[in-house]
Amino acid sequence: MYEYIVGTVEMVTPEYIVVDNNGIGFQILTPNPFVFSINREPIKIYIYQHVREDLIALYGFHTLAEKTLFKKLLNVSGIGPKGALAILAFGEPTQVIEAIENENETFLTKFPGVGKKTARQMILDLKGKLQDVVPDYFPNLFNQDEVEKVAKFSAQYEEALLALKALGYSDKEIKKVSPALQKENLSTDQYIKVALKKLMK
Structure with a gap:
């Protein structure tokens, strides 16, 4: 139903963000909420609405490609929205796609809730069908030049x-x-x- 929402991020929690659009606060579940920050500048978030008998939820993504990958993962038997979010939170889609293409079940079973049966189903359902996601999907999110400082609990x-x-x-x-x-x-x-x-x- 929804393609995207444009608004300001008013709240960031471990599970979701709240985006204000014309005075209405939308609770949006995202792979990594802390990628977003509270900001008065409007941003565009691509939206997927998930509906079941006891729940209506909005899932949000930085890019259309990320949303597309999320939807493809949902089509795999055994993977629900929470599992798909955990996979997207990893932030390196090329590794996930390579694991599927190379039938690397060991890698795929490292995701929460993904057992051998689900990993095999991911391979059967998605192998050869994800190439279109890679070019547009944002690249490696991990910063290899991590700050080398001893941290205190924060x-x-x-x-x-x-x-x-x-x-x-x-x-x-x-x-x-x-x-x-x-x-x-x-x-x-x-x-x-x-x-x-x-x-x-």
């Missing part, structure tokens, strides 16, 4: 942990990457990206 660090839990990662998985994160002094968005990269290794 609000940004705690927000990042909450966002990882919201994506479906267990406390045990998060605990494994926490020591490495504590050595960094990053924004919430950067903490999430670094953590996701380590979780996928």
Whole structure:
């Protein structure tokens, strides 16, 4: 029903953002909410409306290609909106697509909620059908030149942990990457990206 919304970001939480459009606040679930920041400058967010018997939810993306990839993932049996968001939050679509093309089930099962059966279904349903997503999809989101400073526990660090839990990662998985994160002094968005990269290794 909706293609996109243009408005200002009024709130950022570990699970969603709130965008004000003409005095109405829209709750929008996104792969990594902390990519956005509270800003009075209007931005365009591509929207996907998901409807089921007990829920109507809006999912938002930076680009149309990201939205397209999300919709394709939803077509795979065993992957719901939450699982698709976790895959998109990884931020490196080329690796996901390469894993599908190369039938790398080991890589795909590292995503929350993706077991061997679902990974195999992803390959069967999407192999050879995602090339059109790659050129337009924003490239590597991970900053390889991370700031080399010893970090103290911060609000940004705690927000990042909450966002990882919201994506479906267990406390045990998060605990494994926490020591490495504590050595960094990053924004919430950067903490999430670094953590996701380590979780996928």
